[in-house]
Amino acid sequence: MSKSVARLKSMKKLAEKIDHSSTLRTNIPAGMAAAGPPLGPMLGQRNINIAAFCKDFNEKTSNIKQGIPLPTRVRVNADRSYQLVINQPPASYFLKQAAGVNRGAMEPVKETCGKITLKHLYEIAKIKSQDAALDWKPLKEICTMLIATARTCGIEVVKELDAKDYEEFLNERKSIVEEQKRLLQEKREAKMLRTA
Template sequence: MSRQSGRVMKKLAEKVDHSSRLRTNIPAGMAVAGPPLGPMLGQRGINIAAFCKDFNERTKDIKQGVPLPCRVSVNPDRSYQLAIHSPPATFFLKQAAGIQRGAVEPGRETAGKITRKHLYEIAKIKLQDPPNALLTLQQMCEMLVGASRTCGIEIVDRLDSEDYQRFLDERKIILEEQRQKRQEAREAKMTRTG
């Protein structure tokens, strides 16, 4: 191998990027330089303040605090490409069900209910994300059925608003009981180890 070709090969080797893409969820309009986002960006050599300003500007029309899955690719010159996807399916499912959290024990308890129409509408939104571009509407609906099961959300044909409100009121009582049990378990553990 000649000296000239050795230099060319060395230059090519220097341009290879071995950094991984950053995959994270960032709340819409709430990107800040502090942890956890700041250190992740800093490790990759991205200008943190410029990134936060760019992200917040691009998400200003979305309700603040909505979690947005983001993919960031860093170029050798420390510039970046930012791809912002729609919120996670579980976020949409919980919003449609009107709940904050999923079931503690999915399969044994129901955290909320949605109609098939809700499922269909969420599937249409999620199909617009690049990772789901090759899926059919039926495949996306099947994926959402699985996600709803893991959250403890039941899919029904019809939902009566008064019945569902009673269900949610009863659910609040169950959630409070679960919270108290967890608190008691933590306190018991503290007394044993203390």
């Protein structure tokens, strides 16, 4: 009987050592963490002091341009404390910034929304290599990953880019984007009429 009791106690100690903490993975705009949805409810579910978290996050990101999306990982401990890991902005953000576009292509296989040079790609890869998840990857693999991401956004990677030609391309692209927005709005309105 005493052996089984001792065994139960040792099993109980093992069970107490299991980490039941949760990890929150989300993108939060730099300097704009607020208690409202969607961030507030996510933090509340994990019993994190929302006001303290928002203050902490905004202080840590005060040196970054406000509104830039930052992939954030929050590991919650049993005592309601947390570890905050803030990564570099997503690759798609950097690629769109380098291409000078606000949004990716609606149909990336059929259309090109922007272009970047290999130099742009290399500079973005150097920045992304600072992320903990990509810390161990060689720069060549990060560049390959970025080329794939650019392709899914509809951004073409070229060796050289002429400024005048690219400006003409972007001006043509504006009219295409406006037409796409108009078609989307018509579809939304038609859907609302069907459901009304």
